Amino acid sequence: MKKIASCFIGLGLTALALSGCAAASAEGVEPTTASPADSLTPAEVGITAVPNEEFSSAVGPVLESFPNDYAIFYFDSEHKPVIGFTSDAVPAVLDAVNSTGQPARIIEDAGFTDTEYNATAEQLVADLQATWPKEVPFPMVGARPDFGAGVIGVTRIVDEGSSDATRLIEESTRLIEEADVGSPFSIQIDKNVLGPGKAGHGG
Known part of the structure; x- marks a missing residue:
């Protein structure tokens, strides 16, 4: 690039x-x-x-x-x-x-179009939803060019006050790391973890 x-x-x-x-x-x-x-x-x-x-x-x-x-x-x-x-x-x-x-x-030379970028993010959501465990809160997923060109960002969601929070974060992380979007795209896990009812920053 x-x-x-x-x-x-x-x-x-x-x-x-x-x-x-x-x-x-x-x-x-x-x-x-x-x-x-x-x-x-x-x-x-x-x-x-x-x-x-x-x-x-x-x-x-x-x-x-x-x-x-x-x-x-x-x-x-x-x-x-x-x-x-x-x-x-x-x-x-x-x-x-x-x-x-x-x-x-x-x-x-990014190697992709905006349409392909967003379609890849949408496909990742569909792929994750297909096998995501019900007991694990589903993450927020979307195109994140601020992370890097072609990066799909994933933010984990969990009630950090829960006694099960650590296990749920680890399970969510594992499932995300096993996902694949294919070159020239990549997945990056946001360092932040959101709790239920918390909203990410909009613009």
Whole structure:
């Protein structure tokens, strides 16, 4: 996989905030690291989210018009846009990025499309559900490009106050580690464990 750190035309990146596109891909799963936005007040979140929305509005539709070339699009933990392509970067998308005046990180040669990525995550859910024990809480599963290109993230769920919590976490972990999604995709277990009724961060 070829990565290109691209600094496009602009004033440099000011505070890009909560990752709307990343959250959609993340299926509401708890992030593995604290987001800088966690310390913001609601008013600050509203203000800093504007650059993300403007970037998404300018670049998103162009990117989606190339479904065979579009692999991933999200905002990282520092709220910087990351765009991945199946093979080579599409000039029209790069032009749209340049038009925003915001820098973005471009990943080429991801080896998959966004459609394939999400379909793989959905198939993993179906495969796990087919044999998942009833007594073990089913995990949260979804595409997690913030974990790495092509990574399907899995967050275990268990009542940590339960006397059986350790065994259930171990069993959930074992079942997830036995799953296979096939190259170029991979599975990564979130270090966080959510309890019943707890929601992961949305965007």
